[in-house]
Amino acid sequence: MRDVLGRSVTIARPPRAVLLAEGFQLLALAVAHPDPVPLLVGRGGDLRRLDAALDNGFRQRFPALAKVPEITSAVGQGFSLERALSLLPDLVILSAWQMNAAEMRGNVEQLDKAGIRVVVADTFLRPLDELVPSVRLLGQVFGQEARAEAFAGFHEARRQAVLDRLRAAPAAEAPAALLTAFPGRWNCCWVAGRDGAGEALTLLGARNVGLPFLPGPSGAQLSLEQVLTAAPDIFIGTGARLDDQGGSGGGDSGGGEGLQLGTGVGAAEARDSLRHLLEQPGYRSLPEAARRRACGLWNPVFGSPVAIAAIEAMARWLHPTLFADLDPAATLAEINRRFTPVPFDGTYWTELPAG
Structure with a gap:
């Protein structure tokens, strides 16, 4: 099989001792595998930092998860090769962003020499393009191809329905959108580029007003003056209920709580x-x-199974007339019913009432 980086990986027998180098990968793994926790010998600590309520939901659904050691303590943190080897995995699942570090590439060589297979998934760098291939990859790894394909087919069909409607619509001026990470929590303004969440703006035919100011395809910090010069006509901020003790994954604190979104967050909040x-x-x-x-x-x-519902929500925001009939909440309910062992129970998108 080939992972999302095109690396050829041979797995002779089903893995029985798995190390998740990034804890957030548990969301994709739980879609592809009905009972993944007994396989885990270690995981990253980032899921608990990004959404403690969701992590707690997994602990309640899979009590054995409480005994799985966390090998990192913050979002975006590398892990110790010695620590990984001590857990005796037969498979390590890495995230694509982790492979950007020269140290990690050396770690992969050492793991390979120890007879430990490594596969790379991606729910961060190019989440809109790589979430579904990552779920399919994990289905292959664990012999759960049918289960993974059911989710992949659902996601792809709904995404294609949005794209088909966009292509069939009369040409119109692209909405000018500003997509910024953790506004009010980080100092203004970390603006999305072409990759990451910025992929969604391109997919949905919006004009990303931050692109002319960015040095490359990735997001970067812009000044408030640059943002105002860009004159967006729609503002989209991202947020989460973060565990500050574990770090927020980067950026300078703006001293505020920012947008409250995620598991356990009510719609009014x-x-x-x-x-x-x-x-x-x-x-x-x-x-x-x-x-x-x-x-x-x-x-x-x-980077989560909720992605397609969020795409539908953004389609409504960016093209309110064209997609007035979309019901992303119903899509989320179907995802919870059909694909996830732990329901996504909270508020994952919000908007102010019109007027």
């Missing part, structure tokens, strides 16, 4: 956090059009 954000210094300076069309997304949503 999420909406109120967005309203409060727009009252803060700086965000009050956004163009009136963007303030009227202000929306929020759970920050890691596109």
